[in-house]
Amino acid sequence: MHTDYLLMLIIFLPLIGSIFVLTAKDNHADTFKNAEQVTLLTLLVNILLIITLFSAKPKAEIQADMLAQASWHFFSFIKFSFGADVLALIFVFAAQTALFVGVFGIRKEKQNQKNILFYSLIYLTFLNGYFFALDIMSFYICFVAPLFPLYMLIGYALPERQHKILMRLSFHHFLGAMLLLASCIFILSLKHDDILLSNIDKLHLSYRKSLLVWGGLFLALILRMPVWPFHHATTSVWSALKNPLVFLTLHILPISGIYGFMRCWPLNIPYEISVLTPVFQALCIVTMIFAAFGGYAYTNAGHKLSNYIFVYDLLYLLAVFLPTDVIKLNIAYSVFAFLLITSSLVILQAHMLRESARLNLPVKGILCQMPRASIAYNLFVLAALGLPVSAFFGNNFIIVSEIFNFQLYVGTIVVVCMTLAAISLLHSLYVLKDETCVFAPEMKIKDIDFLSFIVIMIVMFMLLMSLIKPLWFVL
Amino acid sequence: MLSETVFYLLIIAFFSLFRTKEKYDSFLSLFLSGFMILVFAFFMMDWHMLGTETIQTFVLDSSQSVNIKLDITSSKQNYIVIFPFFLNTILALLNNQIFKYEKHKKGMLSLFAFNLISFVMLISGNNFIQLMTFVFMVDILSQLLIFDVNASKRYSIYNLVADMGLFLVLAMLQSKLVNLDVGNISHYYETGRHRDFIMFVIMLSLAIKFGFFLFQGYWLDLKSAKFHALYFLPYLSTPMAALVLYTKLYPLLVVSPSFLPLLNTIVVLSALWGGVSAVLNPQIKEKFVYCNMFCIAFLVKLLEKLDFVWNLWFSNIVICFFVFNLCLYYLHYELDRGHGKNKPAILAVLVTFLLDLLSLTVAVSQLADFQNIWWISGFGFVFLFVLSHLFVFVWPKLQNRQEPNNDYRTICVMSIVSVLLIYISHSSLLACWQACFVFAFFVALCCVHPMKFLRIGNSFYLRLQNVDLFSLAYAKCIEAPLKHAGLLFNIVVDFIFLERTLWPFIATFNTFLIKTYRHISRLGILYYFLSTLTGILIFIFLFYM
Structure with missing residues (x-):
């Protein structure tokens, strides 16, 4: 099988889809429908292509080998190298599926839907490139490039008076991009050639150079994560966003930071950086405690979900910094389940908020009037709590046990924070299902539409199957 | 197989x-x-x-x-x-x-x-993952069996905390052991430490799942659910899953010197609180919950006395307790819900009740030995007190019912249950001499009704119940501090430190730099020298970096 073409197709198919979305007529009544269908088709085809790529080699070999590799020469001196191993494919698969689910969340939105779909596909193209990047040049370009469509998306979705928080977010990202650029230029100046990400740790660097390269890389990636004191930039935008698809695109960004660490961060951290590890761990733990308690400071389900996401992002961040290689796949499986769970919860919450705003009702008890949404929300909350409904459960167990292996107290605090976040989410479920709130029968509260329900149930099925075998879909 | x-x-x-x-x-x-x-x-x-x-x-x-x-x-x-x-x-x-x-x-x-x-x-x-998976599954299914949002709210939150406690312990074990087999647990202390911490977390999780003293609140919430959910949950859901876990994880418990004192304290407190509340509480559903609290405390202690070996007689005791629940449920059905016109049915329930007591006596007498006779006797006495009180509580209601009713369903169920009870304990039913004493004692207790003096303080007890100290403690000690801590973190760190201090400082510093740059880039010889000097300073700084 010519897997190289398949790889390039997976990267660029969203870009092709975006052109079709852009050419949809603006003055036509069916514009939104066309744009939505093109986006869904593009994402669905991409998901199928990823599954095909997964099946390119026998099951026994897919964990060890690169499944596909492709290089692309731009002029004579710039070469972009992309490769797909099982780790990258899981992240790409998770991102496509999350956005596929997210599109169902904006079906009822009429404002800027076409533009949001267009920029989402562009964003996904660069994100796919980022996940598949093998060399430092393509990694840097695909690290920076998704930010522009992302800002456009956030700009469309944010209320006008809150654009200041977008500036703050972009400042963080710009700073990160500059630091990574400095590191990359420095590495390239040392090597005089493009270098693979897996080979960065093989460079012999002096103390200062090492500090510059690894410090720059570290800060560039960490600025994408909601780690104290940079957390406020991301979480304030999360809280302000009402559009589920845009929320999901921003939610994938910290995940890409985690992936960056998995790809670039060496197993044996240079001494200059490793002395700072306890400080960094302390920062992560402090942020995690903030996030876990933050869920109790708000009453609405959206904030509680944001804080929950925040806690788990930090769990993965702590996990990627462990000096072990064996749990990388467990992190990937867990992230896969995490993205699917959160994307489904986000679109269900968006539907509830929309209905509540339409009828001017409180969200308390609204799930009692939505049987389909209630079933789906219940199941996804159970999965989000870490109960054995998805791959999230077993893999989180492995991740936490590995944290315990190195740091007992850190592990204990992590479990306590996970428990607090889970209780906060469970509490929000009970508020939404409060039977004491009676709505008048003439208020016709709409349940989620049948198609969205089916899609969400298919996602639930995927999660359930992933509990039994994470790569169950590999032929 | x-x-x-x-x-x-x-x-x-x-x-x-x-x-x-x-x-x-x-x-x-x-x-x-x-x-x-x-x-x-x-x-x-x-x-x-x-x-x-x-x-x-x-x-x-x-x-x-x-x-x-x-x-x-x-x-x-x-x-x-x-x-x-x-x-x-x-x-x-x-x-x-x-x-x-x-x-x-x-x-x-x-x-x-x-x-x-x-x-x-x-x-x-x-293996651990299997254990955890199915303990969690039992919890999820229990919530579905309750089928009442308000009744299951605290049930799910309490059990989630317990589950996360088990998750923590098993993750700790997994980090130190080579594989996930339960048989490896006993090797943990060769490499791992923190035996008291592990014992404490396991006991806390199990105590929540058993619904022991201080954690019975979520069981009391079940009174707003249907009664039939209440009768099978204690012996077919989380408490029994916890009992199975207790038999599997005991190597982690017994190595801690604090285990026995902690177990004895919690078991005695639960049994006493359960027994006294079962007698004093006027509502049959709450009596039910407290009675089960007592019985489960008995099972936990008995298992420890049996060196954590679950044998056939122990299984029979579990069945007998379940049948007690069933009998109480039928009495509630026949008497309290306006259907109590069927005297034969109520008598059938009472006969099954007595037969169950007989089977229980047989099973317990088989397990009693020199080491655990005092514990068993103590529990047995309190249990008989509680039962006699329940009997006396029900009997006057039975006397008032006069109208006949031809509903034979209760009789049918009770007959089947009686046959089963005779079947499971037939081998030593007649040879058990202790049963005669138990029966005689039970009849004497029913006649004398020694607990009636407790009704004098009943109003105080009711007031105590109405205050709902546990909900109050939960709201004041757990919920409120969490909310306030969350708000405090939010206001102090996010708002005061970041929003009002750090970011304005960066913004002001940024403005200062821009203004300085603008100043030194103006036309003029002095400004030209100043900008050249700044550039040289930056160059020197970077060079030495």
Whole structure:
């Protein structure tokens, strides 16, 4: 099988889809429908292509080998190298599926839907490139490039008076991009050639150079994560966003930071950086405690979900910094389940908020009037709590046990924070299902539409199957 | 073999999930219940014909870090432990068939079948992930069985905390042990430490799951749910899953010197609080909860005295306690809900009640030995006090009912239960001389009713109950501090430090730099020198960096 073409197709198919979305007529009544269908088709085809790529080699070999590799020469001196191993494919698969689910969340939105779909596909193209990047040049370009469509998306979705928080977010990202650029230029100046990400740790660097390269890389990636004191930039935008698809695109960004660490961060951290590890761990733990308690400071389900996401992002961040290689796949499986769970919860919450705003009702008890949404929300909350409904459960167990292996107290605090976040989410479920709130029968509260329900149930099925075998879909 | 039993139960559970027209619901559920009884018969045959131990393993995920597998171990011991849960499930199904409490009988049947499968997998499992998975499954199914949002709220939150406690402990073990097998637990202390911490977390989780003293609040919430959810939950859900875990994780408990004092304290407090509250509380549902709290405390202590070996007599005790629940439920049904016109039915319940007491006496007397006789006698006395009080509580209501009623369903269920009770303890029923003493003592207690003096302080107790100290403590000690801590973090760190201090500082500094740059880039010789000097300074700084 010519897997190289398949790889390039997976990267660029969203870009092709975006052109079709852009050419949809603006003055036509069916514009939104066309744009939505093109986006869904593009994402669905991409998901199928990823599954095909997964099946390119026998099951026994897919964990060890690169499944596909492709290089692309731009002029004579710039070469972009992309490769797909099982780790990258899981992240790409998770991102496509999350956005596929997210599109169902904006079906009822009429404002800027076409533009949001267009920029989402562009964003996904660069994100796919980022996940598949093998060399430092393509990694840097695909690290920076998704930010522009992302800002456009956030700009469309944010209320006008809150654009200041977008500036703050972009400042963080710009700073990160500059630091990574400095590191990359420095590495390239040392090597005089493009270098693979897996080979960065093989460079012999002096103390200062090492500090510059690894410090720059570290800060560039960490600025994408909601780690104290940079957390406020991301979480304030999360809280302000009402559009589920845009929320999901921003939610994938910290995940890409985690992936960056998995790809670039060496197993044996240079001494200059490793002395700072306890400080960094302390920062992560402090942020995690903030996030876990933050869920109790708000009453609405959206904030509680944001804080929950925040806690788990930090769990993965702590996990990627462990000096072990064996749990990388467990992190990937867990992230896969995490993205699917959160994307489904986000679109269900968006539907509830929309209905509540339409009828001017409180969200308390609204799930009692939505049987389909209630079933789906219940199941996804159970999965989000870490109960054995998805791959999230077993893999989180492995991740936490590995944290315990190195740091007992850190592990204990992590479990306590996970428990607090889970209780906060469970509490929000009970508020939404409060039977004491009676709505008048003439208020016709709409349940989620049948198609969205089916899609969400298919996602639930995927999660359930992933509990039994994470790569169950590999032929 | 157990794997076949699981397979048949899965078929029943999935068939019960299919939606059919309401008129076929009863018929299909009757058919599937019949099939389940047949599976039970096969289970009993397998048990008696079983030779050597066999293990069937299904590897789910094999990766560098872990092998996740499902084990189904068919051994005599596992059959003994599964037996009471299977029988209790059959009795609960029988109840579900004969009475129309549940609208969707098939749905209930499906939940019972899945619940039983979870218990079988929990008991026959040999690795941590399997243990945790099925403990969590039992919790999820319990919430579905409760089928009431308000009643299940605290139930799910408490159990989530307990589950996360177990998650923490098992993750700690996994970090130090080579593989995830339960048999490896005893090796933990060769490499791992923190034995007191581990014991404390496990005991806390188990105490929450058992609904012991201080954690009984979520069981009391169940009074707003249907009564039939209340009778089977104590012996078919989380407390029993916790009891199974208790037998599997005991090597981690006994190594801590604090284990026995902690266990004794919590068991005695739970038994006392349960016993006294069962006597004093005027509501039958709350009596029910407290009575079960007492019984479970007894089971936990008895298991410790038996060196954590779950034997057949212990299984019989579990069944007897379940039948007590069933009897109390029927008494409630016949008396308190306006149907109490059926005197023969109530008498049948009382006969079964006494027969159950006899079976319990037989089972307990078989387990009593020199080491545990004081504990058993103590618990036995308190239990008889509680029972006699319940009996006296019910009896006057029975006297007032005069109208005849030809509903034979209760008699039918009670007859079946009586036959089962005679079957499980027939071998030593007549030879048990202790039973005569127990009966004589019970009758004497019913006649004298020594606990009636407690009614003098009843008003105080009721006031105490109305205050709901546990909810108050939960709200004031856990919920409020969490909320305030969250708000405090938010205001102090996010708002005051970041929003009002750090970011304005960066913005001001940025403005200062821009203004300075603008100043030094103006036309003029002095500005030219200043800008050149700045550039040189930056260059020197970077050079030495």
